[in-house]
Amino acid sequence: MSTMVIDEILDQLKFLPYExxxxxxxxxxxxxxxxPRGVPGHRLLRFAGAIPLDDVQRxxxxxxxGCEQVDVNEW
Known part of the structure; x- marks a missing residue:
């Protein structure tokens, strides 16, 4: 983290009222x-192939x- 940014923030805060x-x-x-919190992708590689191919196709x-249809009258 850049200390320059932190220092600038602190300098600006000094001039603000307490509230x-x-x-x-x-x-x-x-x-x-x-x-956002998560895990690096390389830690997820162990799950590759865990879902059977026929389930993936379904x-x-x-x-x-169900998701690639647009209802133009929706709004």
Whole structure:
């Protein structure tokens, strides 16, 4: 993480009223919670091929039949 950005944020915070400093703190906490979490792809490779091919084909067909249709009167 760049300390330059952190230093700039701290410099700006010094000029904000106390209430706005709290809002910034709450905002940064909310941002920290919104960061996507997951696992690296290489850790998922052990699951490759776990679903039988005929099941994959049935899933593909269901998606093509049910998800690739547009209802122009929907809205």
């Amino acid at each position: 706005l400093q709290w809002r910034v703190l709450e905002f940064t906490r909310a941002l920290a919670l919104s960061v 899933m593909r067909q269901a998606i093509e039949q």
